[in-house]
Amino acid sequence: MIIVMKRDATPDDVTGVVERLRSIGCEAHVSEGQIQTVIGAIGDRDVISRLPWEAMPGVERAVPVVRPFKFVSRDFQPTDTVVDVGGVQVGGERFVVVAGPCAVESRDQLFRTAEAVVEAGARILRGDAFKPRTSPYSFQGLGEQGLQLLAEVRDKLGIPFVAEVLDPRDVGLVSSYADMLRVGTRNMANFTLLQEVGRQPKPVQLKRGFTATIEEWLNAAEYIYKEGNHQIVLVERGIRTFETAARNTLDITAVPVLKRLSHLPVMVDPSHSGGRRDLVLPLARAGVAAGADGIMVDVHPAPDTALVDGAQALLPDDFAELMDQVARLAAAMNRPL
């Protein structure tokens, strides 16, 4: 922590900070500049970061030097984490495509979609039984019945599935069916939910809050990791900006930034980011080229009847075309599909 003093800080203010640091067992390096004094705080970062330095007399601001997350950082673990999702490796050599309907609506809809995406080469199925909706008047998902249908598909087609969980009280239920749990964008900072998914054995897909910084996102992953669950996949899905041409702005820069900061696998969701069918293919390709470990794509056999997010769902044929192009780019990146 670097503590920048105000221009008019008194020698007593400086002494106050220095003594406070010593009182917690830390060292203080005082640099008197031409204009302002700066104090470097050296010692246990957790002890230092817990104190309200900016509330002390004469302090202008405190600048953290060390990032607040530990276990999910590449400093802690230099090698890439590989997450096993029902036998599929995410973060390994192969590029992984997750696909399926946004929400499970019926057996027929789910089976038709699942068969098509398996045929085209997807290796993990998506399909939600619980949906967080901005309006209380929108379709909220089929609940446990949806999970049963997903398990049935898995058993028939041999493809593992990921499903969202919204409520800490439902974690056990979803975990008993799914191969991977998802924490959605609106729950990235729902710390009680993060702790619950950290205490169950299935891997977790952690979507970025659409208004969360990368550092906040890695802190959220740290909540899960700290509870004992180290099988975490990060999913970039677009952030809220001033631009309204698409639903959100895919933060493609987040991919290389995360790869440097963390050892966790990174996926890109081109469907929820753009919110529009014609954007899915170019954004999926950009995800491959930026260095992601996989993508997650919404597919629906009849998007114009979808109960959730039909405007962004690909038809099975469009998805097959996407798989072709993704395969070509992944090959150019030396990653087989």
Add this chain to the structure above:
Amino acid sequence: MIIVMKRDATPDDVTGVVERLRSIGCEAHVSEGQIQTVIGAIGDRDVISRLPWEAMPGVERAVPVVRPFKFVSRDFQPTDTVVDVGGVQVGGERFVVVAGPCAVESRDQLFRTAEAVVEAGARILRGDAFKPRTSPYSFQGLGEQGLQLLAEVRDKLGIPFVAEVLDPRDVGLVSSYADMLRVGTRNMANFTLLQEVGRQPKPVQLKRGFTATIEEWLNAAEYIYKEGNHQIVLVERGIRTFETAARNTLDITAVPVLKRLSHLPVMVDPSHSGGRRDLVLPLARAGVAAGADGIMVDVHPAPDTALVDGAQALLPDDFAELMDQVARLAAAMNRPL
């Protein structure tokens, strides 16, 4: 709903939309412009808004005309809601100041703060027993012990209190102690929590998600209202923008916008918005002048030892000065304190 067709939409595309509308019992008004055709959809808004119009062939975009929330809108109830918090009216003639420590840390800290804010004229006490923290390594609150201390203060000093709830499983516990529950900024879109606080009898303070639009915020209030709890107070607490000079950007415009859209009382939180002690007073005054029904202010007897957010807490003397200035401005707005 207005459905704007693409320039190259075919007559069949237009017919498709019209027939889809009729099939759900709605009318279609077709306007053929010089460049594009526009279809007005007339009928039950919930039925119309549920279909994925933008996924239909030839559709460029669908523009909602009617807002998605109902019960919390001023169209539904033209008169102001007045919320009763342990005998204190919020949203009535008098301007209400809520004050207290960000987090309950100890009996001594809580009593010293509470006595000071009551003395200066605050009418509701704040103090949290559960804190949502970005980092899992930060202080997370005293839990039930904190609630017991708050109840003890209420009984001694005769001031009702508001406390945050984070987990749907804790709603009953917090509700059994507090006079008002708070849903914090990180949980504004935690729909399972919203439903739980909607099902208990105490009033609810709903903070704006720091990245939520006003419409999303009112949708969140609708979740609570729909469960039967109509005692909701909205709290503007700053939004995330590109500006980093203060922690967040207080969206003062939200106050008059909410007053027009909704009948619910509106408060401003100048402490969490600015995140800095020197900003609390001017932002509090701006809240009064913009037409808010109250403000909520962090106070701490020794901010430089605070476990949470010390940099923004006012000392008791600063708070007394704030009350003087707020009283003068409230009087100029014809609202006694």
Add this chain to the structure above:
Amino acid sequence: MIIVMKRDATPDDVTGVVERLRSIGCEAHVSEGQIQTVIGAIGDRDVISRLPWEAMPGVERAVPVVRPFKFVSRDFQPTDTVVDVGGVQVGGERFVVVAGPCAVESRDQLFRTAEAVVEAGARILRGDAFKPRTSPYSFQGLGEQGLQLLAEVRDKLGIPFVAEVLDPRDVGLVSSYADMLRVGTRNMANFTLLQEVGRQPKPVQLKRGFTATIEEWLNAAEYIYKEGNHQIVLVERGIRTFETAARNTLDITAVPVLKRLSHLPVMVDPSHSGGRRDLVLPLARAGVAAGADGIMVDVHPAPDTALVDGAQALLPDDFAELMDQVARLAAAMNRPL
């Protein structure tokens, strides 16, 4: 400048930075933390800030300690600047209201508006002859004829006026007519224009770029000041955020932040910020209460025929009501109108 080294920086990397600092006549204070080394650079800030520290081997980031602007900072001049606009003091004891039409459209429109705002107590007239428009197909202003009409009004009614200048080649022209020049929000970072207005004798109203940070804004003011013109008034007019309920988000926090950082007077523009007539009055009041030195308000005798921004213009009667309320709040702030 504080230079934070990477965790894996070598001793040679540290030596490289230290020697580079010494080579430019500066001192280096090296603090070896448990995890990372930090180097404090002490010496002439302009010399230090010019070098690309982040491009040097082993450097993670460089954190500036001292702000980049000098003359406009309160450190340079602790007392408030008072700007004289044709005899009206801005930044002194009295609160100043600037009012008038967004654009000059005709003699009749201008005179009717000017008479109304003078009658209601405005002390500076606004009215633009050159308008920057997003679309090339919109009305672009009357040009010099507009300036002649403004000068005629000033002579008849005895009220000074401010007018926008867009093009460095027009600075002399506008300066020859107007009592104050305005640099608009889209030109805040038009450095050639800033330099030109800095070289002419009339005071300058510098609007905040709607996407500029406060620091960038003060840097823009520094461009003007550095050329010799010290008569600068800053105008907060809303920033671009994700919220779309109003045209922009008035950054009311900027008022106290600027008052602490700079000695220049600060105004608030509630008209262009909200973009809607019903928001002007509450935002104007918030500006007074936050501590601004004045406000600037659009008024039009027939907004539904206005060629520019009619939706936000107040009718003369609404403006008179605004003046009443502003006067009451300014009195509560101990500032006469």
Add this chain to the structure above:
Amino acid sequence: MIIVMKRDATPDDVTGVVERLRSIGCEAHVSEGQIQTVIGAIGDRDVISRLPWEAMPGVERAVPVVRPFKFVSRDFQPTDTVVDVGGVQVGGERFVVVAGPCAVESRDQLFRTAEAVVEAGARILRGDAFKPRTSPYSFQGLGEQGLQLLAEVRDKLGIPFVAEVLDPRDVGLVSSYADMLRVGTRNMANFTLLQEVGRQPKPVQLKRGFTATIEEWLNAAEYIYKEGNHQIVLVERGIRTFETAARNTLDITAVPVLKRLSHLPVMVDPSHSGGRRDLVLPLARAGVAAGADGIMVDVHPAPDTALVDGAQALLPDDFAELMDQVARLAAAMNRPL
């Protein structure tokens, strides 16, 4: 234009809007919904969009149906524009790499860089003689001397060059030397500059304002096009968001959005977007995969001595590696380099 009336609009309000539309030669289609009335305005869009509908009694808001730009839209010209830059085709079959130093600093620096980028396969040279700097105390460029050096390099190495112009008074000067002029991000909404570059014969590279929407950007291109210059290349260079992990957030979604809306070529600038050397390569690859027609990359022979933006400049060897990877991905996209 669709005019949405307020819920409490009177029949007279509706009649007022209808008559106003007829008075300007347009038709009005009135749809009375269950809750609100909506009026479709049919006729000349420029005539309609010029009136302040939202200022009329009873009007809630006016929703434009047709976009405000014409000539740069794909509706106006369905085929791709190909821009000729001193013999290099931008927007044609081949993917184009522009590279060179951010600013021209000296003959030696420029020649060393230019030789390296030509050798690696770049086909257009970048290098600025006029630099817009946030602080007036930063290096502002070599001016005409820089242009002379660039012309000398072109003559020696046979590579055309692009250079930024900041001031409308310098357009003739830059145009007399350069093969393409650039309007930088801070000047995207400098309409007088846009008009000047629209009146000279060289092609124009128009960078996106880092806070401009795509629609505003295309309006800026329209300003140039309307003056007679149709040779415009759009350059996405990152936008300002809440995320601070990189300098800006590359809006990769803008590439496919622009390709659908406009016929103009699109480039991506991975250097200024990320602002960090380690991000240039992944962002360059993402630009190729998203469907851009080219990229523009900063290269410097000694970034740690660069006068401008050294932290993002690639060394010549890194650039050669980038060219290899870009070539592989461009081939997978069926675009030779």
